[in-house]
Ligand code: SF4
């Protein structure tokens with residue numbers, strides 16, 4: 001890390017980028033929204049765009065000024081922040097590539113290098129990006145460290161190992177044993193906490209920086225608050241009519257995934273929550289004339305988010321709950337400043353994707369009741385096995401427990417080569433009509 | 438004697454039977470509790486019933502294993518054991534217990550991915566004790582010396598397998614690929630003493646000069662489709678080694694000194710297995726292991742059997758192929774599926790590969 005790089009980074013962060021982003025916003029012509037079945041768009045979306053654009057823009061200047069880490073969505077990023085690392089989330093980047101409909105183009109680059117088309121498309125986007133540099137964000141900084149936890153899937157471990165091998169970048173791994181039954185044992189948490197502790201000297205070596213406990217605590221506090229705020233944001237959808245939808249939640253999830261532990265993340269959710277609470281007080285509906293309230297299971301179909309959102313709304317259907325967005329609010333109550341390592345272990349080992357399907361079923365049932373859901377849409381994501389295997393039975397069980405109807409959409413997160421918009425539309429329309437009875 | 442009849446015999450002799458899904462698990466602990474593991478890899482089952490529970494993009498091992506279970510093909514089993522080998526098996530194990538409501542006890546085993554570290558060993562040991570407590574409830578407590586006895590059985594079986602692999606590598610086994618893998622894979626369900634007897638008898642019967650053929654090393658999950666070994670025989674391929682997940686990746690290649698404590702020893706044994714994608718081992722380690730095998734056995738190339746939808750393997754294969762080529766070792770990766778017969782296209786590629794070998 002050189003002083004010149006540090007000064008350049010600070011200048012971009014504090015001076016140039018804020019000015020550039022404001023100017024860009026001013027110059028952006030207001031596109032006509034046209035006839036929309038949706039309610040008024042969230043004001044906060046503009047701040048979100050600014051925040052995330054800034055995050056990716058600044059990332060380019062972080063290289064050489066800050067230790068850069070590529071991080072998995074379920075990793076204890078709080079530890080990295082204590083070292084002042086700049087974090088980039090390949091999963092979030094892949095989602096962005098998906099939303100910009102670049103998935104197949106980038107995936108093809110990975111496939112040309114021998115990676116099977118059946119592999120997780122987030123991973124293919126990432127490996128394709130590493131091989132080609134293709135990205136909608138200009139450039140991603142080269143990482144100094146890869147920071148990976150297999151609490152979301154085992155796949156991420158193979159993916160990050162591969163990245164580490166190809167790029168010659170050190171990998172810090174937290175192995176979180178899958179909790180098939182019960183609430184996890186002390187052995188599991190000791191094992192995970194031990195690995196997090198072991199990461200401290202490893203990160204000191206890699207970053208050349210000393211671990212500062214006070215900074216760590218500050219970050220933990222901020223992370224707890226951000227996740228709690230995110231939980232409150234989601235909870236506003238319990239209101240009838242819901243002030244936002246699960247599709248909005250997918251979009252507004254980015255900061256709690258990528259910027260957790262930073263003050264900007266907290267500030268952002270304070271603003272979003274205030275806006276939603278205000279909407280609730282005035283009964284502003286995200287889907288005017290909301291007739292049905294649906295739960296979405298699995299990751300978003302990023303490339304079809306907008307058309308799906310419209311289609312739902314055209315039929316008076318509001319997606320009001322989602323297992324995926326909920327994951328970042330689900331376990332943060334375990335975090336405890338009195339036992340940072342042990343509580344991080346619990347927080348990250350106990351997320352629903354790292355637990356048996358019985359737990360997932362209970363969680364979905366509770367969400368179904370809390371959010372007064374009358375239908376379920378399951379996205380069977382072709383290239384995400386951990387999320388998708390078991391969905392057919394979850395669907396049957398939930399139908400029995402909640403008495404709700406459901407539909408399965410065969411899709412993918414980013415790769416639309418096997419997606420048929422027409423087929424999805426037909427299926428969903430038939431489903432929505434069945435809800436109307 | 439067929440597999441089912443054999444397992445029924447085990448039950449008649451007072452043992453319990455555990456249906457075990459792939460791949461690596463502490464067989465010694467099951468033996469110590471008097472439980473005979475019967476592994477579920479590629480049973481000749483269709484996929485009609487499993488289709489109602491699993492999407493088409495799940496690997497054949499998971500789909501056919503579930504089919505076997507749902508169609509009543511695992512009635513001899515008293516216990517089901519699911520090692521957390523990959524995301525698909527992980528979810529299958531949970532699906533069977535939680536959503537299909539399998540009434541028999543479902544047990545789980547998590548092979549640590551944090552390298553072959555002390556932490557991994559400690560966690561493994563704790564997990565073995567938990568698993569043992571579960572087995573105690575089902576099959577009764579451990580007798581004095583049972584763990585030590587089971588470790589000795591494990592040593593015996595690994596030694597027999599090493600010997601057999603060694604004979605094949607040295608060209609001192611007159612056995613076709615089909616015969617060889619047929620014998621090795623009986624270890625998937627035979628009680629270890631029977632497995633050793635079987636392997637020894639096999640080695641005796643097949644002692645002699647090997648059939649002529651192109652020496653190849655196999656990699657991947659398992660010899661599939663089921664006629665693959667036979668088809669390789671037909672192409673005059675003499676497999677000389679393998680790091681197949683179902684075969685050569687499941688026994689230590691050398692007898693290493695072990696801690697005196699049997700729990701520790703069991704954990705150490707699992708951590709001493711050859712490098713494996715499912716264990717989170719690096720591709721460098723796997724490539725070095727394979728290259729060593731090629732060099733030691735005089736293999737002229739490596740044939741990688743990439744099982745469709747197998748994430749752990751499919752992630753490693755491109756770099757593994759590069760690493761082999763980088764070492765000047767010819768390599769071919771073909772996509773395979775379970776089933777009865779190898780597709781013509783795949784076999785054509787194998788033939789072309791054989792012709793291209795120096
Ligand atoms: S397999 Fe699924 S959970 Fe894992 S990284 Fe891919 S999309 Fe995420």
Ligand code: SF4
Nearest residue numbers: 496498523746747748
């Ligand atoms: S073949 Fe691969 S994906 Fe299938 S069960 Fe085995 S390790 Fe898992």
